[in-house]
Amino acid sequence: MATTFEAVAEIIADTSDIPLEEITPEKNAFTDLGIDSLDFLDIAFAIDKHFGIKIPLEQWTEELNENNADVDEYFVLSKLCARIDEIIAAKDT
Amino acid sequence: MLLEYFQMIDAVEELDPDNGKIVARADVPMESPVFEGHFPGSPLVPGVLLIETMAQASGFMLLSRLKFEKMPFLANVTSAKLRTFVEPGAVLRIEAQLEHDGSGFAASRARILCDGKKICDSKLMFRIMPFPNDALKDNMLDRFSQISRSPAE
Numbered sequence: 001m002a003t004t005f006e007a008v009a010e011i012i013a014d015t016s017d018i019p020l021e022e023i024t025p026e027k028n029a030f031t032d033l034g035i036d037s038l039d040f041l042d043i044a045f046a047i048d049k050h051f052g053i054k055i056p057l058e059q060w061t062e063e064l065n066e067n068n069a070d071v072d073e074y075f076v077l078s079k080l081c082a083r084i085d086e087i088i089a090a091k092d093t
Numbered sequence: 094m095l096l097e098y099f100q101m102i103d104a105v106e107e108l109d110p111d112n113g114k115i116v117a118r119a120d121v122p123m124e125s126p127v128f129e130g131h132f133p134g135s136p137l138v139p140g141v142l143l144i145e146t147m148a149q150a151s152g153f154m155l156l157s158r159l160k161f162e163k164m165p166f167l168a169n170v171t172s173a174k175l176r177t178f179v180e181p182g183a184v185l186r187i188e189a190q191l192e193h194d195g196s197g198f199a200a201s202r203a204r205i206l207c208d209g210k211k212i213c214d215s216k217l218m219f220r221i222m223p224f225p226n227d228a229l230k231d232n233m234l235d236r237f238s239q240i241s242r243s244p245a246e
Contacts, residue, residue: 038168041198041218048195058197058221 004081004088007050012077015042025078030071053087094119094146096127096138101146102187105241108157113191113201115154117240119146121183128181138179143213144170147203151189151217153237155199158191159221161234165199169218176213183207189217197221 002010009023016039029035035043044057063069073079094101107116121138128136148167155165179185189203198221204214224230 041168041195041220044195044198045193045200045218048193054194054196056196061197 004051004084005077008047008077008081008084011043011046011050015039015046023077025076025081027077028072029075029077029080031075047084051084051088053084053091055084055087094121094125096122096125096142099145099149100236101142101149102153102240105153105237106186108154108241110154110157113154113158113194115150115157115187115189117150117153117187117189119185119187119205121179121181121185123181125181136181138183140173140175140213143175143179143205144173144215146185146187147189147205147213147215148217148219150187151191151201151203152219153240154189154191154201155219155221156233156237158194161230161237163221164224164229164233165219165221167217168198168220171216171218173215174213176211179205179207179212185212192216 005025009020012018012023012029012033012035013020016033016035018033023033027033029040044055048054060069060074064071064074074083094103101119102117103120104118105115106118107114127139127142131137131139152165159165184207186206187203188206189201191199192202193200198218200216200218202214202216205212
């Protein structure tokens with residue numbers, strides 16, 4: 001069974017035409033991989049469907065816009081995957 | 094339909110916001126300034142306006158789900174297929190179904206039929222955002238009220 005990172009990396013590669021080997025855990029989806037907010041909607045959609053969750057994109061965006069958070073906290077892939085794992089765990093409890 | 098004013102939906106015939114479903118009707122006018130250019134001597138509803146029609150039907154379904162507290166803006170059109178021509182006088186049935194209710198976005202599948210025949214279909218994605226001003230919100234509420242009214246009222 002694929003890890004969360006492997007699944008997310010495949011989703012990014014499929015939706016953004018970024019070679020899979022360039023997608024590594026320490027990369028920031030926006031600043032390193034060049035994904036824009038519209039592409040990220042496709043990625044969020046695919047992540048939601050793949051994991052059966054609803055990632056709180058709206059809340060994260062509000063926190064970023066209000067300067068209450070660093071973009072790396074949400075969109076470095078290792079941290080994004082950790083948050084996805086937390087959401088899955090919360091859903092299953 | 095008032096093509097030149099982007100008023101694409103004439104009536105909401107079925108609406109189930111909880112299940113993300115809408116069926117709407119659009120009556121293509123016999124005359125429109127749009128037909129003067131598209132195309133001279135051979136009037137056809139532009140394909141982009143058929144996509145807009147599917148987007149508006151999806152949009153009214155989403156507005157109902159959101160209780161008009163936020164506005165869906167079309168962000169992505171995928172797999173759009175324009176299968177046949179639509180001429181003046183056609184009566185269109187627009188069906189849209191919510192595919193995913195995400196955080197700050199939503200996705201739908203929509204199609205248009207005419208006389209039971211599929212005219213076009215597409216997957217659509219919307220950003221869900223605050224209304225930029227009260228005027229737009231009021232306009233959406235007014236328009237929805239107009240198209241939701243049954244002919245008997």
